[in-house]
Amino acid sequence: MTARRLGGSTARVLLAALALLQACTPKPKDRIALVGGNVISGAGDPVLRDAVIVVHQGRIETVAPREGFEIPSTAEEVDVTGSWILPGLVDGHAHIERWALSRYVIAGVTTVRDVHGEQDSILALREEANLGGLVAPRVYSAGAMIDGPPATYPSATEVATPDSARRAVDSRAVADVDYIKTYIHVTPALFRPLIDEANTFSIKVTAHLGLTDALTASQLGVAAIEHLSGVPEAASPKPDKFYAEHRAGFFRGWTYFEKSWATLDSAALARVAQTLAERKVVLIPTLVLHETFSRLDDPAILSHPDLRTIPDDQLQRWNLPEMIARAGWTANDYPAFRASRANQDLFLREFRAAGGRIVAGTDAINQMLVPGWSLHTELELLVAAGLTPQDAIETATRNAAQLLGADSLGVIQPGKVADLMILGSNPLTDIRNTRTVQRVMVRGQLYNADSLKAGL
């Protein structure tokens, strides 16, 4: 029916009724206003107390003091009075699987930097997560890592010649990976063509080093180094012994590398730290990995409450006793690993003092590294190593966003993506308070942490 077929007065009455109806029907809510929280922007600003954050279409529209601010009428108001609002955290070193995704979100981790998986399945999972259909963090991925001969894992791509190194980079560029990850058997002779090819696509290379020391890798153009790998090799007067162990097997190399820290000269470590900082290499130290594996003889680690968030079948797949048997570790090894931790912390302090950039990462979902909560432990360990809580938070927010080349992440400012976590207590006075997660927002979608937990 159209108004033209009606008499003029009937049409007028209908139009008036319609106008009245529109006036009475509340406009649909198209915004969320978080009201009353204390905002830690992640950009180094002072805390904005009693603030309002308005979120619209997945982005932060406004950050303002509550007093005198008129909340838009189309905003759904959420009272978060007295809470602490931070950018969502980024796990800078992860290996994701589907079961882990919602667990990251529950812990306030809204972005993960995946650094190796089966190439097809990991990139498919990245797409699925990033389309927003799952309760999942944003996912960045290297696809499958590149290793020299012999490849340590069958899921990695083995390259033995400069040509094959270039081809491995090309195939990853076609698959649209976010960066390239190399593994322990990549030698300087393979790094050269690999990085040259990656540069033609403007793809960054990040390395878990073994047969190349950290200073050589930085000279060749590696953008980031995982696990502090290659540092002892660069600081030791006898690097050849390391390379022999890396060639003898993954755990042989790791064990020798891990124990070596206690023997290294502090001036040599400081020189390496200084040079890496000057060359703007980003370090993802994964202290939680070093710390956890140094305490596998400690009942407190084996019964850590965070482990209760891991599904039983995954605990079985981790099969810790089998891993320890494979590594060949005995009771004498753990005190030796623990003796190395002080020099790892010292090295990080030197690197930081020289202006180096650190990114928090965990190596979850490897054994004992709990997706989400292990990143909070990493922040505690970074503070124990000498960072302030503010600096530690930035390793998991702004620094990580810069490493990913994603300037819309990692800070709470108008125009940035709406990825936030809402805490019950102030993490600047005690870094352990990052664990007091009440609500999490990813892509503008607000979740209650307890409800998500209940749904696991």
Ligand SMILES: [Zn+2]
């Ligand atoms: Zn890893």
